[in-house]
Amino acid sequence: MSDVRTLPDTTASTPPALPLRSVLPAFVLDVVLAVTLSFSTLMLGLFGWAAWRGIQLAQQSGGVLDAATVQSRLGTPPVLFLIVMTLVGTGGTALVLYLWRRRATPTERRASIDRLRLPRTWGWALVAGLATFLFSTLMSAGGRALGLDLQPSNLDLIKDGFARFPVFLALFAVVLAPLYEELLFRRVLFGRLWEAGWPVLGLILSSVVFALVHELPGLNGKPADSTLFLILVYTGMGGIFAWVYRRTGTLWAPIAAHILNNAIALAVMQVYGDVPA
Structure with a gap:
């Protein structure tokens, strides 16, 4: 998963950007594939759970239940199942698209490891992680002052999961989610437009997709x-996150920044019962 894009050489001329008409279709295809794969995986998981739950209900009742009875008694999937399906669906999609569409070359992997040895890489990751949390905190405070409902849609799921499975939820929210989200949104989506010579456009579009997923x-x-x-x-x-990826040239920097942001947010949630967006 290590990846690098070489930082610009100010002494050399910048290669011309590829025409957008040849780049945007590939970006759009990446987005469509990501949505299709993750949604299909989630739906298959939900259908599987519903079928398994229906069999359980039939066994408990001692016979075959009609569809209306099954539907009324089906209930909702347990929180652990939903978290695991999110991990499998989105995480699996990120890995598939990375291996299929944007796999790092051996040269990129070696260069990425070299960047990890530079103190400034970790310095920028620290700055980006703290800046992300500060940005979301200040924006949330401003939005709430305007009377907006800014509780993240997944907050109840996170709270419920942490109450029942604290170790797994912490591992998922702090480590696993940043890993697969950075792989998908920064390496695959942002990286495609960056490599083609459109880093600002890539930053904007990949960040909007990142927001819409949440x-x-x-x-x-x-x-x-x-x-x-x-x-x-x-x-x-x-x-x-996209900025620190480009600034350091290694995907591990935004991963570290994302991990730091999520760790602080989870700690704040435990203390105050709420988190910034």
Whole structure:
């Protein structure tokens, strides 16, 4: 998973950017594949759980239940199942797209490891992680002052998961989620446009997709103004992660920054019962 893009050489001329008409279709295809794979995996998991639960209900009742009875008694999937399906769906999608569409070359992997030996790499990662948390905190405070509902859509799931499975939830939220999200949104999506000579556009588009994955309008149960504000917050966070990736030249820097941000947010949640967006 190690990856690098060489920092610009100010003494050499910058290669011309590839035409957008040849780059954007590949980016759009990456997004479509990501949505299709992750959604399909989640749906298969939910259908599998529903079928298994239906069999359980039939066995408990001693016979075959009609569809209406099964539907009324089906309930909702347990929190651990939902977290695991998120890990399998989104994490598996990130790995598939990385290996299929944006796999790092041996030269990139070696260069990435070299960058990890530089103190400034970790310094920038620290700055980016703290800046991300500060940005989301200040934005959330401002939004709440305006009367907006800025509770993240996944907060209840995180709280429930942490109450029942604290070790696994901490591992998932602090380590696993940053790993697969950076692999997908920074390496695959941002990296494609960066490599083609469109880093600013890549930063914007990949960050917007990152935001929409976290807060999708119409499905998060929030008013339009709150949803738009949350999208702006997540877009800014994604932009910081993309910036530190480009600044350091190694994917491990935004991964470290993301881990730091999530660790602080989880600690704040335990102390105050709430987290910034």
